Amino acid sequence: MSRTTVELPAGIRAFLTRPRTATLTTLRPDRTPHVTPVRFTFDPGPALARVTTREGARKARNVAAGGPAARVALCQADGFRWVTLEGRATVTDDPERLAEAVRRYTARYRAAPPAPLDLVVIEIAVDRVLSLNL
Template structure:
């Protein structure tokens, strides 16, 4: 079922708070998919998902290369239950946004994310949510 990020059922919102790993799919410059496991957070009130990473990581470079039209898919699964968050993505190293991403990630996963010197956050403005069995 496809929904907007701000009209999710309670069961879907709850599923997205469990400290599970997800996969992030970005597109390389040659338009082939790059899929990588990530930790992430999602704020259903604003429809914003966040993934912290290094600026030099392929996923961050893919998003940056895509410019303002860059789209990604973030999928969390548990058995036959899953949720995919899709939307436009951007990379930022703005200190306040990084701090918020780290705060949320630490709260969700009960451990701070790695803190490399080139830490950035991929922010995803979720505009489509697909799910099954939630």
């Protein structure tokens, strides 16, 4: 997955560190949207968002079915303030990448994520950021 540098104002970076829930939009194989609430982390350096989930979850299956062209949107909102992160997504069960995702999640939400046996991480190479009132 190629990495893109995304310059973010300090207000958006701060907003994305708050322990909030977001929505992740993926596309089903029939191209209809699937929207689900998720917890996530965002690393502004490589512009990489991470969502941990089960391999069998609809969102993970949608990303896997989309192949290297799979695009997703991740939106965190708080009242009339919001940030949407868009980009290409992949699913991996690589132990090092999973460990990094769990470490970042635990730091952000002050609790470890659920740890099912089929834990995977959806990695989103963010290439577009939209926001309002930040």
